[in-house]
Amino acid sequence: MTRPSPAVDPREALPGLLPNLRAFAIGLSRNVATADDLVQETILKAWSNMDKFDPATNLEAWLFTILRNTYYSALRKTRREVQDSDGTFAATLYEKPAHDGRLAYGDFQRAFDQLSAEHREVLLLVGALGYSCEEAATTMGVATGTVKSRASRARKRLAELMHLKDGEDVLSGADGATAAVISRSVIVAA
Amino acid sequence: MSVPKMSASKSGQSMVTESIRSQIDENLKRAYHEVLTEEVPDRFKELLAQLRAKEAGQ
Numbered sequence: 001m002t003r004p005s006p007a008v009d010p011r012e013a014l015p016g017l018l019p020n021l022r023a024f025a026i027g028l029s030r031n032v033a034t035a036d037d038l039v040q041e042t043i044l045k046a047w048s049n050m051d052k053f054d055p056a057t058n059l060e061a062w063l064f065t066i067l068r069n070t071y072y073s074a075l076r077k078t079r080r081e082v083q084d085s086d087g088t089f090a091a092t093l094y095e096k097p098a099h100d101g102r103l104a105y106g107d108f109q110r111a112f113d114q115l116s117a118e119h120r121e122v123l124l125l126v127g128a129l130g131y132s133c134e135e136a137a138t139t140m141g142v143a144t145g146t147v148k149s150r151a152s153r154a155r156k157r158l159a160e161l162m163h164l165k166d167g168e169d170v171l172s173g174a175d176g177a178t179a180a181v182i183s184r185s186v187i188v189a190a
Numbered sequence: 191m192s193v194p195k196m197s198a199s200k201s202g203q204s205m206v207t208e209s210i211r212s213q214i215d216e217n218l219k220r221a222y223h224e225v226l227t228e229e230v231p232d233r234f235k236e237l238l239a240q241l242r243a244k245e246a247g248q
Contacts, residue, residue: 011242018234023225039234047241108217127215128222152205155214159206 010059017060024064027124028071030113042067061139111161119154126151
């Protein structure tokens with residue numbers, strides 16, 4: 001029973017990684033329909049290429065690589081990135097507005113939606129998932145230094161989109177539309 | 191491994207402050223977690239089951 005059998009078939013790990021794949025796809029594409037198509041395509045590609053997966057490496061990162069490559073090649077074909085957003089990532093995420101001086105969540109989500117796909121990608125991997133710059137670099141197929149500078153620019157861009165400056169309260173800049181959305185978030189969260 | 195603390199600089203040109211950075215990352219984690227804990231549509235589990243069945247049948 002304890003014979004050194006080859007590692008468990010990574011295919012068996014796929015069901016458990018579906019939520020991760022889907023969350024990454026939604027964060028990257030900001031559109032649930034697009035994201036679900038991406039997840040489907042990723043599953044199919046991963047299944048038929050599983051022999052190319054190195055079990056010594058991170059399966060999630062390998063799947064993310066397939067997914068983001070699929071996404072970017074579709075983007076290049078359609079050039080529909082900007083129109084594609086249905087605000088889903090934001091809509092999914094409406095929760096309590098900030099009441100303790102931290103970033104207003106609604107503002108954050110809208111700003112995130114406005115980032116370029118590359119900026120969203122690096123922030124998802126490094127910021128949300130806590131990937132090291134090296135892991136993110138492998139996943140994205142770029143140099144580690146590129147990840148560092150891109151993550152830095154992405155955070156800066158996000159702060160600009162939220163009109164965040166040092167010591168400034170993000171809610172002070174809320175206009176009518178923002179306030180309306182924030183109040184909608186309260187209703188949704190309630 | 192330590193991240194240099196950004197002073198709340200007047201320049202503000204190159205990077206966001208450590209405070210904003212950590213707030214951004216906190217929001218990113220929260221946002222990701224929200225989606226992560228959503229129910230995954232059945233179609234994906236069904237797809238995997240189909241792939242497995244197809245392979246078993248070969």
